[in-house]
Amino acid sequence: MRFLITLVILLATAIGLAVGARFNPGNVVFFYPPYRIDLSLNLFIVLVVLLFVLVYAIMNAIRSTQQMPQRVAAYRREKREREGNRALRDALKALFEGRFGHAEKAATRAGESPENAGLSALIGARAAHRMSQSARRDLWLSKVQEPSLKTARLMTAIELSTDGHEPESALEAVRELNSSGTRHIHALRLALKANQRGKNWPEVLRLVRLLDKRNALHPALSQRLRELAYEDLLTTQAHDAESIRRVWATIPTEDRVQPYVAVRAAMAFNARGLHDDARMVVEKALSVEWDDRLVRAYGESAAAEGSPALLSQIERCEEWAQKHPTDPELALTLGTLCLRQKLWGKAQRHLEQALYEAADSEIVRQAHLKLAQLHEALNQPEEAASHYRQCALATML
Template identity: 45%
Template structure:
């Protein structure tokens, strides 16, 4: 339809030009002594039009010849860019498929496109890292430095790979460079947390956990686990100095001191350092927040404040948790220390009837030995030994079952 329209327009234009030429009787005289050229106006206009067309065509031809090298260069660049994009897509697909050697080869092919060379270098670095080729990985990272627009991506990727390779100093240096440039984001903070954990920089671990928890970037369970790990290490460093140990424990935030695992570890260290009152207070605070029977055995070992106060506190707990075997065993141990033989026996036997535990059997054996019942003591000692042996076997079986999962976690870190 469009072609027909333009055909009609051209036909009408031709008819109009023919009519106009018939009505035009003018002449054009060109004097070139000794020559004189007479032309009709229509012939002159036609000749001028043809001359202009010829000049335009010659000029366009000269321009195209002059632009030919630039056009060839542009064509080659476009061809290299298209090939680089194809190679980059292949590298990404191979990387996600786990075909790291193929991904690295495709990344090398993508180096022909300058605009994609930096990004391809990061892909090549990741592929080499997965193949444990650390030298080639670092070579790829060095290539990526040529593209300043990828500086943040290069630092984050390098820090993550160095952390996975246990090169914590280099990883932390990259994170510091990133942060000094004003680049603060969640993923970099996670990488820094992992590097600090592996490097044993516990103060920095606590800072990282607080930062990520504040931004809701760390699960509560994981945050609590990291806090326990960090505070446990910081407390263990001061275990030989009771004053420093207690001061370190007091620096732990009140909310963190109520985490059962941390309260148990802190109480153990404080008990060993002779700070039983602080240990008892730590356990009581944790038990008030969440009832955890694991804390009660350690509570029975606390010293430096009267056992009768602890007995009264434990008996108050018994009203809230009647029949709890761990609480009954704790009460029996406290009464045993205060030489309340009858109450100790009642509590321990009640605990044993609720749940058989080798610690309860051992406490009954010590009670029987104290009151002079050697036969009962020997029987209880034997039962306790068998019970601990069964617990050890169950623990080893659990460790054997968890070994594949631990190996898998180590592989995926």
């Protein structure tokens, strides 16, 4: 329909021009002595139009000739960009397919395009890392110079260095990332992993708390990381009595009553002869949550024989026994404390109760050992020998 309308308009225009030219009596005279040229007005108009078209064509040809180098350069640039984008897509496809050698080669081709140089270098770094080529990986990362890709480069460096068990490089990238103010969740997770590999446990604890506030860590993983951190801070590192107290003072109150923290703190205090501090730690933790590990640590924190503190411990354990009458660990601890205080009857009763209630072979072994020591102290060699045999059998199980 549009074609028909256009054809009708052209025909009408042609007819109008023909009719107008037929009835146009005008003339145009060019006079240059001694020459004279007479033209009809219609011919003159046609010649002017033809001259205009010719001049326009010549000017357009000159302009096109002048623009030819820029057009050739633009064509070549567009061709390189198309080839670079194709190579970038090939590199990504090969990387996701696990063909890391092809991915690195495609990244090299894609890097010939300036627009794709940074992203292709990141792809090449990941491909080289998967092939365990750390030197080539670092070379690829050094090619990422665009300011807009700084965060991407640092995140990639942290992830790859951590995965490659290079905590020093990972922590250096973490420090640079922190200086740039980046604090999103994935960055915190990578920083956590890097600090864990680098055994920077104070920073691990800080990052775990940050991620816990954002619900970005599984509770089991969070608890395990805290256990590892507190184990290093409290039991692995060398501390004297005052330094271990300073470390304990830096731990948040809500963490101090956690069983795994209190047990390790009690172990650290006991190792340095600070049994009173160990008992206070365990008592506060047990007042919040009952845990057999804490009860065992309480027994290991026993005061000196015949001291008021030891009697106080026995009284505290007897109070707990009223609330937990069938707890074998508590019975074993109470029997051990009574044995230390030479309360033979109470000691025997509680140790035998521990044997009766125990399902753990270690509790059975300890109970037989303590009963053997009790009978030795009472000059009952046959009973002591019997319990020693039972202790040996429990050890073999």
